[in-house]
Amino acid sequence: MRLNTWMRAVVAFTAIILLHAAYSFFCLNKSVISQTESTKTELQIKPDKQIVQQHHQNILFLKTHKCASSTVQNILMRFGLKHDLNFALPKKTNYLAYFGNFSESVLLAPATKTGQKYNMLVHHTRYRKFLKNIMHNDTISITILREPSSRFESSFHFYLLNKRYGKNFTEFLNFLPRTKNGISQIYDKFDRDADSAHTKFDRNQMSFDLGLSRDSFQNITKIRQFINEIDREFDFVMISEYLEASLVLLANLLRWPLHYVAFLSLNSRPDVKKYKLSDMEKEKLVQFNYADFLLYNHFLKKFNDCVLQYGVDSLKKDVEKLKRINNEIKDKCVIQELEKGYRNTISYKLKTDDWICTHSAKSELQFTQELRDVHMARLEEP
Secondary structure (H helix, E strand, O other), rough: HHHHHHHHHHHHHHHHHHHHHHHHHHHHHHHHHHOOOOOHHHHHHHHHHHHOOOEEEOOOEOOOOOHHHHHHHHHHHHHHOOOOEEEOOOOOOEEOOOOOOOOOOEEEEOOOOOOOEEEEEOEEOOOOOOHHHHEEEEEEEEEEOOOHHHHHHHHHHHHHHHHHHOHHHHHHHHOOOOOOOOOOOOHHHHHHHHHHHHOOOOHHHHHHHHHOOOOOOOHHHHHHHHHHHHHHOEEEEEEEHHHHHHHHHHHHHOOOHHHHHOOOOOOOOOOOOOOOOHHHHHHHHHHHOHHHHHHHHHHHHHHHHHHHHHHHHHHHHHHHHHHHHHHHHHHEEEEEEEOOOOOOOOOOEOOOOOEEEEEEEEOHHHHHHHHHHHHHHHHHHO
16 A cells, blocks of 8 residues: 555655746757747746856858849858958958869968867859868758849859850840740750850859759759758748848848848849749749759748747747848948949948947958958968
8 A cells, every 4th residue: 555655655756847848848959949939028038047048159152143142141250350250261252162172271271270170161163062071060051042033134244144145134045945844955055155154143043042053953953952952950040032031041040130131232233123024934043043943943942931930920020020120230330321332232221330230231252251351361370
């Protein structure tokens, strides 16, 4: 009798322990899933001190061309500079072995005197799995995509592709065939010419940046295999048409407060300079960039899933909060928007030399050189 009573007591005590563990596990995961909820403000969330997690700082950002990637890169560079992190930097310009083999010889210097791994890689390069070899094991891999027809229109004018194709944009659109599934003999010639010219800029640019070879551009099976591989390799893919929402979700993933992802738009054209595509022109460009079309649609669906998981109402509130922060920065920092950036993109005349102002408005090349100087000075310290 005494034994049975003792066993019942043990079982009851064990049940209480398991219930408490289950509750703690649920709360822990809930605190990681969402930075804010519709019923809470950022300042009201006070998780248990034992489960407070630090801001994530090891990040590989695959910088795609003409996808608002310069704005995202600036956010990451500001965070890294403020927190004294180690960047994988190119020795010159803003490209890390875009063509050819990637090795540590293309980097400015070791991460530290003892050759430890890097916290951040945020400059242009083509994605290859072994990029992760120079990064920490807990590195979060991210990138950003843009609707393919508008991305190509932007790229055509920014990179002066009229010189490559021998046609202005309207002539080029008229020249493109109407086709299906991105297959055309005309496209074959474009791809061969681009490879022989060793050019960075052409059709299916996002897929090429992410590692798809041009000889796979008209192979649907290989394109889908490539998309599945990128899905496995990357933790989060932002969508430039929903930049503020993307940044709210990114802040949640990285456990950053929203003001860390505030921004001034960089390397963008005024709206009046953008060509308005007809439906037929969009369809032609979608076919011309069919690998990008499949890539974009795959990750747009995943992005929508992330929105639902975060909560639509919560996301709307946090997007509005981020917009308010952005407006505060603009009001504090900017006297006037100018068109004096690279290729007449938007730049800013500033009111003050406050750090957040100068660095939010700083061009990629200027910021990269500042990081080089900081990095080399760190290595020279006794």
